[in-house]
Every structure is written in structure tokens, then in C-alpha cells.
Amino acid sequence: MNTTGKFRFLNQTSRVVQQNEDGFYTLYKMDCPDGKGDMTIYQVFPGIELFLANFDSTRCTFEHEPYVNTMQINYCQEGRVGWQLNSGACMYLGAGDLSIHMMDNCTSSTMSFPLKRYSGVGVVIDLDKVAADPPEILRDTDIDVNEFKRKFCEDDRYLVMPARDEIEHIFSKLYSLPNCMQKPCFKLKVQELLLFLWMIDVNKEKQREQYLSPQVEVIKEIHKLLVSDLRQRPTIEELSKEYLINTATLKSTFKGVYGQPIATYMKEYRIRQAAILLRRNNDTISGIAKQVGYENQSKFATAFKKIMNVSPTEYRLQHQIESQDIINSL
Known part of the structure; x- marks a missing residue:
């Protein structure tokens, strides 16, 4: 169960479900404990x-060989994703963000998805191989990969770059390409990415705050408590007193992990x-408001409309009409 290139899983968290004849891509189904996931790897x-x-899960565990001089670049298209690196650092990406790290710093790591959804693009680069046989466009430059x-x-550093137009331009269309356009467009975009990275002045990049694994684990426990009731x-x-974490660290780390x-x-x-709850049962709106922590139905209705753009009553009615339309069409 290996690809023909660098990205080889050592554990049993994935299985090949599709592979084309010329070896251009391999589709993996990933073993997620509370959901599903897939990765398609292209050479x-x-x-x-x-x-x-x-x-569509909260996490997935990976193991791979400690590839030396191999760089991994990740772009978060939708949702949120985080890694715990071998160095003990944790990095998190929100929609539009990009990260860069070396693959010998993530040999056994868990990808976490704090919003229980993630779509993204990754690029794995064997720097030695690319230096020896660079893509054509790089041969006309002085780029040393x-x-x-x-x-x-x-020194085990990594970089997280906040969303910006140049990054979105490179990655945003890759999910919607027809099959016949994937190979030429992927080649074009990978080369565009390398040129973009070469022009980046790291000293001018604002570094994201770094989070350590013990802090992140405390924040996950706090999150578990908050959503349990x-x-x-x-x-x-x-919360600061109960979990022995100062308020500033609690607030900054929670935002770093969950994005808000x-x-x-x-x-x-x-x-x-x-x-x-409005979709699944017939409880009164005041009863549902109390279940999610609102004693005042008026405040609940105001908050609901601000986020969902319709009142709770309108939302329930819309869902009932849509459900009936589906039943009538069967």
C-alpha cells in the first residue's frame, strides 16, 4: 500500500481504493475514528x-518514514487543520493559510480538524531530487531549491503564512479541474508555487504565535467541557483556575486552535x-433555546437570526418544506 513516490504511509490508517494505469494518482481512504477522509496523491x-x-472528522493519525531534505507545503482551502510536530510545536491553519515544514519533523503525527471538516492541498518536495532534475521553468532561473x-x-522551524491573494491564486482552483486538465495545471501551479516561495522575504513575514502540545491539550479539554453541556x-x-492556565494563554491558544x-x-x-435540534425534533423554540444555554427566548432568536440570517421559526419551516419536497419527489 505505497505510492510510487515519497508519501508512503507506514501504519494501517489508509487503504488504496483507486489508482490510474500510468501512476499519475493514487486515491486513499483514510481510517478516521469519528468520520471519514480521503487523500489523492499525484506524481x-x-x-x-x-x-x-x-x-469530515476530528482527527487522523499518520506515520511515514523520516524523509531527509523533504519539504511539505500545505494549503487550507476550507475548514481548519492542525499538526503536532516531532519538535513538540503545534501549528494550525485556517481557510487560505499556508504552512511549510520538513517531513522529518512529522514522522508520526495526528492531523486534527477542530471544526470537524477540512479540505486542502499539499505539495511534497524532495529537495535533492528536484535540485538534480528541476522542472523546466526552474532551469531558466537561479533558484536553488x-x-x-x-x-x-x-533548526526544525516551520512557517505559517496567513491568507493572501497570491496564495489563493495558486491553489484555489485545483479542486474543480476536469480530469483531463489536472496534469498540465498541477505542473503549472507547482512551478508557480516554487517561484512564489523563492521571492518571499521571510524576515518581513509576520510569524504566527507558536503553541506547544501541553497547552493545546489543555485547550482541547476546555473545549470538551464547554460543548458537553x-x-x-x-x-x-x-476555566483558568480549574485548568491551571493563565487567562491570556487560554484566550490566545483557544483562538489559535479553533480560529475564533x-x-x-x-x-x-x-x-x-x-x-x-430545530431540524431533528419538534421541541418548542423556548425549549431548544434553553438546551443551548439561552434562558431568554428573545435573546436566542436575535442571536440565531444574526448567524443564520433567518429566525428560528422561519428556519424550521424552511427545513420542513425542503423535507416534504424530497419526500414528494420519491
């Missing part, structure tokens, strides 16, 4: 692979859980 150039990933390691990842509304000060300040995240979480 774009000698020493360069591109993969498209889709997950081995400089990428020193530039971005020396939406009727409860513990304050940040109460804790109050904003929980407000949206409550409303989206309420939307699920």
Missing part, C-alpha cells in the same frame, strides 16, 4: 507530489447546535 514531477485532502530548507525550516456558561476566569475568540466560537456553536 507531478520527479521528486514532487501534490495531494488533495478531504476530511536546497535553499528553501535554510530559508523556511532550519451548553446550559453551563463558565467564565474564562473560572472563545466567546465568538461558543456563540456560533450554540446556534448551530440549535439549528440541528
